[in-house]
Amino acid sequence: MGERIPVTDVPVGASVRVVEVLGGHGMRSRLHSIGIRPGIVVTKVSGFPGHGPVVLQVGGTQTALGFGVCSRIIGEATL
Amino acid sequence: MNRIEKVLLMGNPNVGKSVVFSRLTGIHAVSSNYPGTTVDFSQGTVQVNGQNATLIDVPGTYGLEATCKAEQIANTMLDEGDVVVNVVDATNLERNLHLTLHLLEQNIPLIVALNIWDEAKHKGIEIDVAKLEELLGVPVVPTAAVTGEGIKELVSRIPEARNVPSPRRSEEQRWQEMGRIVEAVQSVEHRHHTVLEVLGDISVKPLSGLPIAAMVMVAAFAVIRFIGETLVGWFEGAFEGLWTPLMMRLSGALGASGFLHDIFIGELIEGEIDFVQSFGVLTTGLFVPLAMVLPYVFSFYLILGVLEDFGYLPRLAVLLDKLMHRMGLHGWAIIPTLLGLGCNVPGIMAVRILENRRERFIAATIISIGVPCAALQAMVLDQLGDHGAMYVGIVYVTLFLAWVALGRILDAVLKGESPELLMEIPPYRLPAVRTLGLKLWRRMRGFLKEAVPIVLLGMLVVNVLHYVHVFDYIADFTAPVMTRLFGLPKEAIVAIVLGFLRKDVGVGMLGTLGLSAKQMVVSVTVLAMSFPCIATFVILAKELGVRDMLKSVIIMLAAALAAGTTLNFIL
Numbered sequence: 350m351g352e353r354i355p356v357t358d359v360p361v362g363a364s365v366r367v368v369e370v371l372g373g374h375g376m377r378s379r380l381h382s383i384g385i386r387p388g389i390v391v392t393k394v395s396g397f398p399g400h401g402p403v404v405l406q407v408g409g410t411q412t413a414l415g416f417g418v419c420s421r422i423i424g425e426a427t428l
Numbered sequence: 429m430n431r432i433e434k435v436l437l438m439g440n441p442n443v444g445k446s447v448v449f450s451r452l453t454g455i456h457a458v459s460s461n462y463p464g465t466t467v468d469f470s471q472g473t474v475q476v477n478g479q480n481a482t483l484i485d486v487p488g489t490y491g492l493e494a495t496c497k498a499e500q501i502a503n504t505m506l507d508e509g510d511v512v513v514n515v516v517d518a519t520n521l522e523r524n525l526h527l528t529l530h531l532l533e534q535n536i537p538l539i540v541a542l543n544i545w546d547e548a549k550h551k552g553i554e555i556d557v558a559k560l561e562e563l564l565g566v567p568v569v570p571t572a573a574v575t576g577e578g579i580k581e582l583v584s585r586i587p588e589a590r591n592v593p594s595p596r597r598s599e600e601q602r603w604q605e606m607g608r609i610v611e612a613v614q615s616v617e618h619r620h621h622t623v624l625e626v627l628g629d630i631s632v633k634p635l636s637g638l639p640i641a642a643m644v645m646v647a648a649f650a651v652i653r654f655i656g657e658t659l660v661g662w663f664e665g666a667f668e669g670l671w672t673p674l675m676m677r678l679s680g681a682l683g684a685s686g687f688l689h690d691i692f693i694g695e696l697i698e699g700e701i702d703f704v705q706s707f708g709v710l711t712t713g714l715f716v717p718l719a720m721v722l723p724y725v726f727s728f729y730l731i732l733g734v735l736e737d738f739g740y741l742p743r744l745a746v747l748l749d750k751l752m753h754r755m756g757l758h759g760w761a762i763i764p765t766l767l768g769l770g771c772n773v774p775g776i777m778a779v780r781i782l783e784n785r786r787e788r789f790i791a792a793t794i795i796s797i798g799v800p801c802a803a804l805q806a807m808v809l810d811q812l813g814d815h816g817a818m819y820v821g822i823v824y825v826t827l828f829l830a831w832v833a834l835g836r837i838l839d840a841v842l843k844g845e846s847p848e849l850l851m852e853i854p855p856y857r858l859p860a861v862r863t864l865g866l867k868l869w870r871r872m873r874g875f876l877k878e879a880v881p882i883v884l885l886g887m888l889v890v891n892v893l894h895y896v897h898v899f900d901y902i903a904d905f906t907a908p909v910m911t912r913l914f915g916l917p918k919e920a921i922v923a924i925v926l927g928f929l930r931k932d933v934g935v936g937m938l939g940t941l942g943l944s945a946k947q948m949v950v951s952v953t954v955l956a957m958s959f960p961c962i963a964t965f966v967i968l969a970k971e972l973g974v975r976d977m978l979k980s981v982i983i984m985l986a987a988a989l990a991a992g993t994t995l996n997f998i999l
C-alpha cells in the first residue's frame with residue numbers, strides 16, 4: 350500500500366488510484382458523476398504553478414479542476 | 429404503444445446532442461466542441477411512426493441528482509416526456525453509463541444512441557452493440573451524428589424504446605454495474621497516441637501551452653484581418669462599380685439637395701457620393717454594415733468556429749484560469765469573452781454558464797465595457813488604421829487594461845468568492861465542414877437580420893433629427909464634458925449617442941467630424957466603453973435583472989469618463 354497524498358502533490362505524468370474524495374456532498378457528487386471516485390485511476394496531465402488549475406486524465410476524458418477541488422482528491426500510488 | 433408526443437434528447441455534456449438534434453429535426457442547434465452549449469433547451473419536430481412528435485434537446489447532465497441547475501431542469505422535463513433518446517459518447521462509455529443507469533431507473537421508455545461511433549472505431553475502441561442491448565434491455569443504435577450515419581435507424585427504432593423495470597440503485601451499486609457492463613461489451617485495442625492527442629496534451633501544460641496560446645491568438649488575429657481586408661476590398665469595389673452609378677442617378681433626380689436627398693443620399697462631397705462621409709440611409713447606411721462590417725463579422729465567426737469545433741477554447745480557459753481568478757472569475761469566463769468579441773449579445777448570454785450571480789455580474793459588466801464587438805472593431809481598424817497602427821494599438825491596450833482593472837476592482841469590492849474551475853476538456857477534433865458551415869451561416873443570418881435594419885433605422889432617425897437641429901441642444905448641454913474633459917468638438921456627443929443604437933454607426937459618424945488621430949482615439953474609446961448598444965442593453969437586463977443592469981451601466985459611464993479623460997491628458 351502506498352502513502353496517501355492529495356492529487357495536487359502527484360507529479361505530472363504520474364498515476365494514482367483515488368482512495369477518498371473529501372468535501373461536502375455537493376462537490377463529491379459532482380466529482381463522482383464526472384468519473385472521479387474511489388477506486389478509479391487518474392493520471393495528472395498538467396499542473397499550473399502557484400496553486401493554478403490541474404488537468405487529470407480519467408478514463409477516456411480529461412478534466413480541468415481548480416487547485417482547491419483537486420487538493421481534496423486523495424490518491425495512493427498504483428503498483 | 430401509446431402515441432408518442434414528446435421525445436426527450438438527453439445525455440452528458442458534449443456528447444453531440446446538438447448535432448443529433450439538428451439531424452433529427454433539420455433545425456440547426458448550435459454545437460461547439462465544449463461542454464455546455466445547450467444552456468437553454470431547444471425544441472423541434474421529429475417524425476415517429478409517420479406522426480409528428482416534439483423533440484426536446486435537454487441540457488447536458490452527468491446524472492439526475494439535481495446537484496446543478498441543468499440536472500434540475502432535466503428532472504422536471506422527464507415528467508413530461510414520453511420517450512427518452514439517451515445520447516451516449518461511445519469513446520467514453522463507462523462514464524456516460526452513469527446517466528443511462530439513472531434513466532433506466534425512471535419510469536420512462538428509453539433508447540440509446542451510441543454516438544461518436546466513428547471516433548471510437550478510430551481510437552481502437554470496440555463495443556459489442558448486441559451485448560450492450562441485452563445487458564441494458566433497451567435498443568442501442570450506433571450513430572455518427574456529424575456524418576449522419578445511423579440516424580435513420582435511430583428514428584425508425586424510437587417506437588421500440590422500452591421501459592425495463594429496474595430497482596433504484598445506490599451510487600455504489602451503479603458504479604459496480606457500470607464497470608460490469610463495460611467489462612462485458614468493450615475491448616480497447618492498445619495503440620499509440622495520435623498526433624491530435626499529443627497536441628492536446630502539450631497545449632494544456634504551462635510551459636508549452638502559453639506560447640502555443642500566444643501563437644494561436646496572433647495567428648487568429650492575422651487571419652481574421654487578412655480575410656476581412658480582402659473581403660472589404662471586394663465589397664468596396666462592388667459598391668463603387670454597381671451602386672454608385674445608381675445612387676448618382678437618384679441624387680440627380682432628387683435635385684442634389686433638399687430634405688429627401690439629405691436623408692437618403694446624404695451630403696455630396698465635392699459633387700460625389702462618399703460612402704463613408706455622405707451619411708445617407710442608402711449610401712453610408714448600406715455601405716457600413718455590408719461592405720465594412722460584414723466582411724469582418726464573417727471572418728471572425730469563421731475563425732471562432734474553427735477554434736470552437738477544434739476544441740481549443742476549453743484549453744485556453746485552463747491556461748487563463750489564474751488570470752481570470754484575479755478578476756473574481758474562473759477560466760470558463762474566457763468563452764463568453766471571446767464570443768463578445770463577435771457581438772456582445774451572445775457573449776453576455778453565455779455568462780449563464782457561470783455558477784453564481786456575482787460571477788455573472790462581473791463577467792457581463794467587463795464584457796460590455798472592455799470587449800469591443802466585431803462591428804466596432806472593423807470600423808476602428810478602418811478609421812484609425814489610416815492614422816497609423818499605433819493608434820489602433822492604444823485603443824486595444826486601453827480596453828484590455830480597463831477590462832482587467834475593472835475585473836480586479838469588482839472582485840475586491842463585491843462580497844463573495846469565486847468558485848473553482850471544474851470543466852471537462854474535450855479531445856481535439858478536426859472540425860466537420862458541414863457543422864462549421866451551418867453555424868457560420870446561422871450567425872451571419874443573425875447579423876443580417878438584426879443588425880442591418882437597426883443601422884438603416886438609426887441612420888434615418890439621425891438624419892431626420894439632424895435636419896431639425898435637435899442635436900444642437902444636446903451638443904450644447906454636454907459640451908463641457910466633451911470639450912474640457914475629452915478634448916473633443918461638442919458635436920462628438922451625437923456619435924456617442926448614436927452608439928447607443930449601433931456602435932459601428934457611431935464610429936462612422938465620428939469619421940465625418942474631421943477629428944485628429946488623438947481625438948479619434950479618445951472618442952472611439954469612450955464610445956466603446958460607455959453605454960452598451962441597445963441590443964446589449966436588453967440582454968443585460970434580461971440576464972442580470974434591471975437593478976444589476978443599472979449598476980452595470982453606472983460603472984460603464986464612470987469607466988468611460990475616466991478612460992476618456994485620462995487618454996486626453998496623457999496623449
Ligand SMILES: Nc1nc2c(ncn2[C@@H]2O[C@H](COP(=O)(O)OP(=O)(O)OP(=O)(O)O)[C@@H](O)[C@H]2O)c(=O)[nH]1
Nearest residue numbers: 442443444445446447460464465466488544572573
Ligand atoms: N467525430 C464525431 N464528432 C461528433 C459527433 N457528434 C458530435 N460531434 C462533435 O462533438 C462536439 C460536441 O457536440 P455538441 O452537439 O455541441 O454536443 P452537445 O451534447 O450538444 O453538448 P452540450 O450542448 O454542451 O450538452 C462537436 O464538436 C461536434 O461536432 C460524431 O458522431 N462524431
